[in-house]
Amino acid sequence: MTLAAQQSQFIEALMSDDAPLPEHWQARERAGYAIYRNAYRARLIDTLQETYPRTALLVGSEAFGAAAAHHLILHPPTGWTLDDAGKGFAETLDNLFPQDRDVCELAWTEWAMQSAFTAADITPLDGPGMVTATQSFDDRAWQDLRLRFMPGLRFRQVHHDCRALWELLGAEPNIAAARDLAPLAEPQGCVVWREGMRATFTLIGLAEMQALALMMDGASYGAACDHLVSLLGEAAALELAGAMLARWLSSGWIAAVQ
Amino acid sequence: MMSVPPFAGFGLGLRRQHYRDFLEGTIDVDFVEVISENFMVDGGKPLAVLEAVRQKHDVVLHGVSLSPGSAHGLDRNYLERLRMLAERIEPRWISDHLCWTRSSAHNSHDLLPLPYTAEALDVICTNIQIAQDHLRRPLLLENPSSYLSFPENEMSEWEFLAEVVHRTGSYLLLDVNNIYVSAHNHGYSASDYLDGLPLDRVRQIHLAGHTPGEIAIDTHDRAVCSEVWDLLGEALSLTGPVAIMIERDDAIPPLSELLDELNVARRIAASATREAAAA
Ligand SMILES: [Fe+2]
Numbered sequence: 001m002t003l004a005a006q007q008s009q010f011i012e013a014l015m016s017d018d019a020p021l022p023e024h025w026q027a028r029e030r031a032g033y034a035i036y037r038n039a040y041r042a043r044l045i046d047t048l049q050e051t052y053p054r055t056a057l058l059v060g061s062e063a064f065g066a067a068a069a070h071h072l073i074l075h076p077p078t079g080w081t082l083d084d085a086g087k088g089f090a091e092t093l094d095n096l097f098p099q100d101r102d103v104c105e106l107a108w109t110e111w112a113m114q115s116a117f118t119a120a121d122i123t124p125l126d127g128p129g130m131v132t133a134t135q136s137f138d139d140r141a142w143q144d145l146r147l148r149f150m151p152g153l154r155f156r157q158v159h160h161d162c163r164a165l166w167e168l169l170g171a172e173p174n175i176a177a178a179r180d181l182a183p184l185a186e187p188q189g190c191v192v193w194r195e196g197m198r199a200t201f202t203l204i205g206l207a208e209m210q211a212l213a214l215m216m217d218g219a220s221y222g223a224a225c226d227h228l229v230s231l232l233g234e235a236a237a238l239e240l241a242g243a244m245l246a247r248w249l250s251s252g253w254i255a256a257v258q
Numbered sequence: 259m260m261s262v263p264p265f266a267g268f269g270l271g272l273r274r275q276h277y278r279d280f281l282e283g284t285i286d287v288d289f290v291e292v293i294s295e296n297f298m299v300d301g302g303k304p305l306a307v308l309e310a311v312r313q314k315h316d317v318v319l320h321g322v323s324l325s326p327g328s329a330h331g332l333d334r335n336y337l338e339r340l341r342m343l344a345e346r347i348e349p350r351w352i353s354d355h356l357c358w359t360r361s362s363a364h365n366s367h368d369l370l371p372l373p374y375t376a377e378a379l380d381v382i383c384t385n386i387q388i389a390q391d392h393l394r395r396p397l398l399l400e401n402p403s404s405y406l407s408f409p410e411n412e413m414s415e416w417e418f419l420a421e422v423v424h425r426t427g428s429y430l431l432l433d434v435n436n437i438y439v440s441a442h443n444h445g446y447s448a449s450d451y452l453d454g455l456p457l458d459r460v461r462q463i464h465l466a467g468h469t470p471g472e473i474a475i476d477t478h479d480r481a482v483c484s485e486v487w488d489l490l491g492e493a494l495s496l497t498g499p500v501a502i503m504i505e506r507d508d509a510i511p512p513l514s515e516l517l518d519e520l521n522v523a524r525r526i527a528a529s530a531t532r533e534a535a536a537a
Contacts, residue, residue, distance in 0.1 A: 003377050004329035004362075010370065011361040024409060032406030032443070035473060040366055047367075077365045080323040080336045081295055085367070121301035151300065197303040 014040045015076045044072050044085050051086040051114055054169035055093070055107040058178055059100075067096050083118075086111060102160040102181065105190070106169075109162045109201060112154040112192035116199040119152025124252035133257040143222030146258040147215055153193040153253050155209055155216075159183045162190050163203065193253055202251070207231045208244045221245075260395055262351050262429050262461050265289075266499035268520050268527075269318070270513075271506065272311060279513045280311050286517060289316040289350065291503050295323050297347075298339040305346075312347055318462065318501070319349040320431075323365075326385040326399075327358030327372045337392045344393060350501075351461060353398035353431045356382070356419055373408035374418040379425075386426040398461055399423070400431035401451075403439040403468070403476030415440065416454035423459050430455065432500075433464035434493055435486045439474045448489055452496055460497045465490060465523060466505040479508035481519060487526060494530035502527060 001009075006022075013019040014037050021033060048068040049056055056064040071092040077085045090111055094104035125133070134145070160183055168178035189209025192201040204212075210231070211224040221241075228237035248254050267288025272280060279285060290311055297308050311317070323336060344352060357369040372378045390396055401419060413421075423430060432455070441448040467480035482504065494500075502523050504516060 003381055007329050007358060008361045011364050011366055014366055015364065029406055032473060035405040035475060036368060036370065039368055043367055077367060078363065079365060080333055082367050118299035118302040118304060194302065197306060
């Protein structure tokens with residue numbers, strides 16, 4: 001057997017109890033191998049626990065451990081960075097706890113916070129920078145305005161107040177209250193980004209989240225405004241269009257005018 | 259290929275729990291070791307902390323994901339990220355382990371053992387040469403703790419490691435605790451291990467605690483045990499002064515406790531130096 005084949009077999013057997021070990025191995029080799037198998041699982045489950053501490057509190061450690069083990073079987077790590085082991089865990093939880101949307105939403109928030117924490121260092125565009133960039137704009141140019149957003153900025157629709165969940169599962173956790181938290185009256189957008197050296201998040205209205213989604217996808221400000229008009233009508237759309245741009249700017253979500 | 263000049267000093271690992279100590283205080287260490295992968299990120303606080311610490315201390319980069327023993331070759335993206343970090347931090351040297359971590363499809367995130375065969379020797383030497391060419395510097399290779407020795411072995415670990423160093427021009431990071439743990443697990447003599455290595459190539463020594471047992475495990479979660487301190491004395495009498503550091507990755511105590519432990523290493527090193535001078 002080549003070294004390549006030996007190594008593939010060794011790794012497959014770390015990930016699955018059903019994968020065979022070399023037949024010529026005696027008890028001694030098998031006992032040694034068991035250490036690697038246990039270490040693999042323990043390390044990765046620990047990593048998920050570190051990435052998702054609040055989610056672990058919310059679902060309880062036993063359910064969390066089972067979910068983490070399930071995730072590792074579905075998505076064994078492929079890349080060199082251990083941080084990636086937690087990728088897609090929110091989706092795994094969504095499938096495991098379809099009735100409890102708060103679990104998936106909280107996990108998504110924790111993942112996005114971790115990703116934002118080490119996003120590239122870029123200085124966001126500020127108010128004066130925006131004024132300079134747009135001072136020669138006519139109506140047409142405003143319509144065509146396209147923005148580049150900060151690396152690490154992420155959003156998704158949520159049905160629970162993730163700020164409240166975050167607080168309840170923080171330094172002095174109140175797990176019962178977190179589990180009893182009522183859903184939001186209507187869904188909102190949760191936006192995660194890095195502010196200076198720390199990751200943070202906030203909630204915005206769904207219409208604004210959709211405009212943000214369009215513009216992060218490369219749509220123009222005009223197209224985003226048209227979408228707001230279709231949702232809210234002319235007057236409310238215009239008001240929101242101005243307010244949201246001001247908010248994105250002051251929150252430090254915009255990297256540059258393209 | 260450039261050489262790695264010897265450097266005798268005492269260091270500790272930079273762990274998150276001690277960021278503030280290192281940023282705000284004057285810490286009595288000659289160098290700081292960091293896990294490369296933790297800083298191979300785009301930006302943010304970890305890199306900012308490392309750059310600030312670098313202003314005060316010499317830094318060495320210690321990796322766990324190079325996977326030089328992979329028959330499937332190296333991850334070029336990883337190598338390039340490591341090169342960029344090295345360019346930014348200007349470490350005294352870069353080290354990784356005599357092991358493999360990944361197949362073509364999956365990553366174990368563990369330091370897996372190699373069979374000590376001619377085939378594995380060719381694989382690891384080719385990979386190390388590629389890595390050294392890309393990084394434009396020789397690497398330090400660390401002997402790992404292992405829990406399994408392959409029936410296929412054609413040579414001892416020290417013969418294998420000595421040959422890797424000879425063929426690739428790399429250097430050694432001697433983990434004294436790992437020698438102790440592996441010698442216990444595989445029933446060989448730690449002194450034979452030391453005697454079999456080209457000790458003039460040692461540039462750094464690691465010390466750590468392990469969990470004893472029928473199979474001892476390298477856990478880095480407790481103080482260095484007395485047998486490993488003894489082995490440090492023996493190693494230093496053969497290597498002469500080199501860089502020494504203590505690894506603690508779990509149950510991390512206040513920094514002062516690790517500094518006290520480092521003072522034990524200082525005393526052992528001083529007495530090895532005195533004995534060498536007297537001899
Ligand atoms: Fe080590």
